[in-house]
Ligand code: NZQ
């Protein structure tokens with residue numbers, strides 16, 4: 001096992017009706033900005049539930065944070081926070097609203113042009129406003145991690161930053177929020193969580209027995225509950241297990257002490273920035289061809305994955321690896337997510353541009369061995385057509 005330093009201060013309040021706990025989680029005298037997305041928080045009644053729980057606290061609202069939150073929109077929230085002297089941020093939504101709120105929290109006290117936060121991976125952040133979240137879409141793990149991904153529309157750039165200062169103080173995880181999700185978002189969330197796990201598991205063995213067993217268990221749960229949820233999304237136990245698995249998939253626990261890949265995510269971010277394809281869908285496109293391309297360097301873990309997650313134990317090594325990559329792709333397809341670029345009308349002519357963007361963003365040595373160069377990314381993209 002590799003050395004590690006694990007820190008996670010986020011308080012999790014889990015379960016039905018737990019939004020009422022906001023009253024004890026936010027100081028009575030706080031001036032709160034409630035940030036949310038397009039219309040779902042209003043339509044589903046979650047926003048009203050939040051306001052009721054906040055009682056007599058001073059509240060300001062900022063709605064309209066879009067999926068793949070934009071720097072342009074978030075800077076409007078930054079202005080409003082400064083003007084109204086807000087001292088607590090509450091994100092009510094999925095990964096986009098939570099990530100956007102983390103950016104606002106860091107951008108308000110930031111000295112300098114806030115886009116620098118994204119250009120420097122959050123390294124220069126010194127202060128941030130306190131924030132909490134009410135999660136409405138299990139997928140990103142943002143509710144219990146220090147990461148944020150923001151898109152600057154004007155230059156079609158999607159960049160991430162990380163800083164422990166933007167860990168949510170608390171996150172409220174009420175599984176009944178899953179009941180109103182469109183099936184497309186359930187599928188995206190299952191696939192995103194799945195690929196968060198594979199990014200931290202499908203690398204090379206370092207005798208991280210704890211991490212491997214945790215990762216394999218979480219993958220088996222997603223394979224089991226994903227298709228069931230599409231048919232029965234108001235099943236509390238399925239929704240609860242989905243929500244908790246998605247959080248554990250990217251709260252740092254399974255990645256501590258093991259190598260990590262993240263190439264699928266980095267290539268996927270360029271596809272979203274250029275074509276607006278949902279984050280989870282980009283991962284379903286890239287992962288199968290990345291595994292195919294990297295099958296030699298990932299051989300040991302692919303065989304372990306085949307055996308412990310998919311119960312594939314017979315056949316030659318080549319046959320088992322072929323079978324497990326095919327199983328992974330068909331799981332994504334079973335969730336209703338097409339797995340080829342051509343399914344999204346993205347053709348060969350776009351590949352040069354995607355490689356150019358990866359290079360422009362410094363994504364030239366990806367993967368657990370820093371060996372996925374632009375030429376390798378090109379081969380993966382061509383294989384994904
Ligand atoms: O905007 P509204 O109307 O609220 O609708 C949203 C949105 O259209 C809807 N939705 C959310 N909760 C709902 C609901 N609809 C009905 N009922 C509910 N309970 O779902 C749509 C998608 O929401 P979004 O927040 O964009 O989805 P997701 O949670 O998948 O977040 C995606 C973003 O997170 C980033 C992605 O790159 C992308 O920008 N990621 C963040 C990560 C992190 N912070 O660690 C890691 C991930 O790998 C990912 O990169």
Ligand code: ZN
Pocket residue numbers: 140192193196265279
């Ligand atoms: Zn993701």
